[in-house]
């Protein structure tokens with residue numbers, strides 16, 4: 001059975017990628033499975049300088065999901081390149097860097113640091129983080145900004161595939177996907193978290209210190225599927241599906257809608273070996289669907 005997928009200049013051994021911020025730098029999960037079995041790993045969001053993130057509490061459980069306002073805590077791009085990347089199995093599994101910045105110029109500079117790194121297979125550009133006060137949301141909600149950031153990253157990427165990660169917190173996701181395509185993106189990934197809030201009625205306080213945060217997990221899967229469906233209709237570049245994927249069947253739903261690969265996020269919090277289990281379970285679901293190749297299934301939704 002051929003589980004390989006090829007898109008945007010990437011060849012992945014299977015379509016299962018772990019989502020940024022839910023799988024650390026991969027290294028933290030080495031005791032739960034062989035990282036080489038994954039199609040890809042998107043590492044935690046990276047910024048030019050180290051970031052401490054938001055005050056706690058910054059994760060709360062909600063019905064069928066969770067809210068987070070981590071605020072892109074990370075050791076900075078240089079520490080990633082020096083301390084983490086060499087330890088990852090980048091020859092066997094695609095390591096995708098996730099970029100976070102507050103201006104197009106900063107996105108460009110971040111790209112410049114990563115573009116020359118052999119171990120980085122692709123760049124995923126986070127234009128949608130709703131947690132950080134100083135601007136992240138603005139890029140993802142303005143098609144002209146999405147295009148500008150994409151152009152800047154593409155210019156400095158030295159040929160590495162550029163994946164633009166879109167926010168669902170917009171009225172017309174197709175417009176945002178088109179802006180990324182027009183800016184030269186090789187692929188888009190969606191969705192990032194949905195902006196949400198939870199209240200503690202006993203203390204009468206918001207449950208997140210940041211007041212609002214990003215909702216993820218099974219609760220958002222229908223929204224994610226709708227967004228992926230609309231993006232696939234709006235653009236011709238490949239789409240990576242993200243949002244509430246917990247099982248192999250969930251992954252298949254996104255592939256049928258048109259996704260070339262999927263990212264598994266919050267499910268990794270529920271079971272740290274869940275992404276590995278989905279990889280192992282793929283052949284069973286393919287046999288059931290009477291398919292020998294993933295590509296046979298992609299975009300075959302019957303409307």
Ligand SMILES: Cc1cc2nc3c(=O)[nH]c(=O)nc-3n(C[C@H](O)[C@H](O)[C@H](O)COP(=O)(O)O)c2cc1C
Pocket residue numbers: 019020021022044045046068070072098126165191192193215216217218220242243244245263264265266267
């Ligand atoms: C705790 C946490 C941290 C996250 N950090 C990032 C991040 O650094 N960069 C990013 O692009 N997305 C980040 N995300 C968003 C996820 O990658 C994913 O897009 C989102 O959670 C939806 O997928 P899921 O429902 O499978 O979790 C984070 C999500 C969670 C739950």
